Amino acid sequence: MEKVCVGITQFRVEKSKKENLEKAEYWIGRAVQSGAAIVVLPEMFVCPYELQYFPLFAETFPQGEALTLLARLAKKHRLYLVGGSIPELCNGRFYNSSFIFDPQGELVARHRKIHLFDVELERLEFKESRVFSSGTSPTLFDTPWGKIGVMICYDVRFPELSRCYALKGATMIVVPAAFNHVTGPLHWTLTFRARALDNQVFTVGASPAPNPESHYRAYGHSIIVNPWGQVIREMGEEEGFMVENLDLGEVERVRKALPLLQHRREDVYAIFQ
Amino acid sequence: MEKVCVGITQFRVEKSKKENLEKAEYWIGRAVQSGAAIVVLPEMFVCPYELQYFPLFAETFPQGEALTLLARLAKKHRLYLVGGSIPELCNGRFYNSSFIFDPQGELVARHRKIHLFDVELERLEFKESRVFSSGTSPTLFDTPWGKIGVMICYDVRFPELSRCYALKGATMIVVPAAFNHVTGPLHWTLTFRARALDNQVFTVGASPAPNPESHYRAYGHSIIVNPWGQVIREMGEEEGFMVENLDLGEVERVRKALPLLQHRREDVYAIFQ
Numbered sequence: 001m002e003k004v005c006v007g008i009t010q011f012r013v014e015k016s017k018k019e020n021l022e023k024a025e026y027w028i029g030r031a032v033q034s035g036a037a038i039v040v041l042p043e044m045f046v047c048p049y050e051l052q053y054f055p056l057f058a059e060t061f062p063q064g065e066a067l068t069l070l071a072r073l074a075k076k077h078r079l080y081l082v083g084g085s086i087p088e089l090c091n092g093r094f095y096n097s098s099f100i101f102d103p104q105g106e107l108v109a110r111h112r113k114i115h116l117f118d119v120e121l122e123r124l125e126f127k128e129s130r131v132f133s134s135g136t137s138p139t140l141f142d143t144p145w146g147k148i149g150v151m152i153c154y155d156v157r158f159p160e161l162s163r164c165y166a167l168k169g170a171t172m173i174v175v176p177a178a179f180n181h182v183t184g185p186l187h188w189t190l191t192f193r194a195r196a197l198d199n200q201v202f203t204v205g206a207s208p209a210p211n212p213e214s215h216y217r218a219y220g221h222s223i224i225v226n227p228w229g230q231v232i233r234e235m236g237e238e239e240g241f242m243v244e245n246l247d248l249g250e251v252e253r254v255r256k257a258l259p260l261l262q263h264r265r266e267d268v269y270a271i272f273q
Numbered sequence: 274m275e276k277v278c279v280g281i282t283q284f285r286v287e288k289s290k291k292e293n294l295e296k297a298e299y300w301i302g303r304a305v306q307s308g309a310a311i312v313v314l315p316e317m318f319v320c321p322y323e324l325q326y327f328p329l330f331a332e333t334f335p336q337g338e339a340l341t342l343l344a345r346l347a348k349k350h351r352l353y354l355v356g357g358s359i360p361e362l363c364n365g366r367f368y369n370s371s372f373i374f375d376p377q378g379e380l381v382a383r384h385r386k387i388h389l390f391d392v393e394l395e396r397l398e399f400k401e402s403r404v405f406s407s408g409t410s411p412t413l414f415d416t417p418w419g420k421i422g423v424m425i426c427y428d429v430r431f432p433e434l435s436r437c438y439a440l441k442g443a444t445m446i447v448v449p450a451a452f453n454h455v456t457g458p459l460h461w462t463l464t465f466r467a468r469a470l471d472n473q474v475f476t477v478g479a480s481p482a483p484n485p486e487s488h489y490r491a492y493g494h495s496i497i498v499n500p501w502g503q504v505i506r507e508m509g510e511e512e513g514f515m516v517e518n519l520d521l522g523e524v525e526r527v528r529k530a531l532p533l534l535q536h537r538r539e540d541v542y543a544i545f546q
Contacts, residue, residue, distance in 0.1 A: 197467075
């Protein structure tokens with residue numbers, strides 16, 4: 001199966017978990033109606049992206065309203081559902097985690113954000129590590145269309161992780177994310193294009209729509225890039241969804257024409273390790 | 274010394290070595306008149322980029338008209354001169370090599386292209402490895418303004434090498450290159466921006482101007498990108514030069530605001546090695 005319809009939902013995250021879950025259910029339904037077999041939600045789709053909310057909105061697998069809903073919707077729509085991310089509480093620690101469910105409603109993977117977003121930009125300071133512990137494993141899962149690698153937002157900044165995924169056979173990398181109004185215009189499109197081009201994979205980035213009432217203004221611009229590094233679909237700042245039919249055969253064709261992965265020189269890079 | 278004026282020369286490569294050397298001398302002089310303290314020439318500035326010419330134009334250090342001229346001009350103008358690349362003959366093997374001379378006219382580094390350009394694009398087939406052997410070492414050199422990493426063209430496609438340079442202290446990466454009319458429009462700017470952004474360094478790409486009479490049509494568009502991934506200067510397809518004052522202090526400021534190199538997770542990447 002070389003072709004797969006991928007959907008992204010992009011909505012404004014509110015202060016009410018109930019409202020966010022209603023939005024998730026609505027927009028997932030719309031993407032499914034348009035043919036999506038894989039749907040990707042944004043980072044922190046359930047909870048405002050502010051430190052004080054993370055513990056309040058946290059869930060512990062398999063309990064919790066968000067996790068229960070995701071499992072139910074995956075099964076109902078017979079979907080691979082990449083559940084954006086939510087604050088996870090496990091053994092007394094909080095994580096920024098993405099739970100991925102298969103068409104039977106079973107958990108197939110869980111990615112805990114590896115690189116925590118601790119920055120001091122001129123117009124934006126944020127220290128995720130004040131609340132979250134970081135993940136310690138890369139995350140890949142199998143689908144009938146091939147392997148998919150998972151990252152959360154800031155993870156995408158690190159070329160090493162995408163490279164790991166490509167070398168382990170991923171043909172697509174999905175990234176629930178929430179870039180902001182500072183880094184978004186500068187780096188969002190560039191980074192998704194670079195990871196796609198260098199690794200010759202599809203990259204799929206799902207962002208919340210910016211909410212003018214929230215402290216942290218998400219960038220929006222959910223995006224799909226092909227293995228040539230070309231943007232094939234990008235949203236604006238609106239609430240909504242998009243779907244796109246991806247021809248995964250393109251990965252092999254690009255890699256044959258321009259065999260980047262084969263031409264890597266581990267022997268040389270090792271000199272510097 | 275935090276500020277340095279960097280110059281790039283971009284000229285059409287002809288079939289006559291003599292003519293190419295005259296052009297190099299002329300455009301280096303122009304860049305120096307405009308204040309350049311480091312000048313970067315394009316890949317294969319001395320020789321048409323076609324397999325059959327490489328052995329005919331090859332030189333063996335320290336002999337050869339091109340190498341002699343580069344050493345002389347570096348000394349005359351008191352320059353760091355990154356001598357693009359030329360075909361090098363050494364112990365019976367050919368390499369695509371960049372020779373770098375200091376203001377005393379001494380060789381400070383030699384980079385042999387590590388990743389050879391062997392591709393089968395729809396509108397372009399090229400097999401550098403039919404003539405060239407590949408380099409086996411990364412190349413960094415010291416200047417009063419900090420460490421500079423060197424790559425040749427296709428080397429820039431591999432994020433591992435730029436990362437090596439950044440981790441070893443480079444604040445600038447110079448890349449004599451000759452992308453073409455197929456890959457140039459798709460990937461030139463994207464790749465130079467991505468390497469700069471991910472590693473928070475300046476990237477400097479020097480290309481020949483396209484020569485309508487040559488078989489391999491270079492892309493031109495010589496480029497300088499800052500550590501935020503922003504293009505600060507880019508040429509078109511014309512013959513000429515450009516100079517730009519780079520504030521290397523920007524590297525430290527960017528890395529403080531967004532500490533990407535510190536946030537790397539070697540422990541996680543190692544799981545996949």
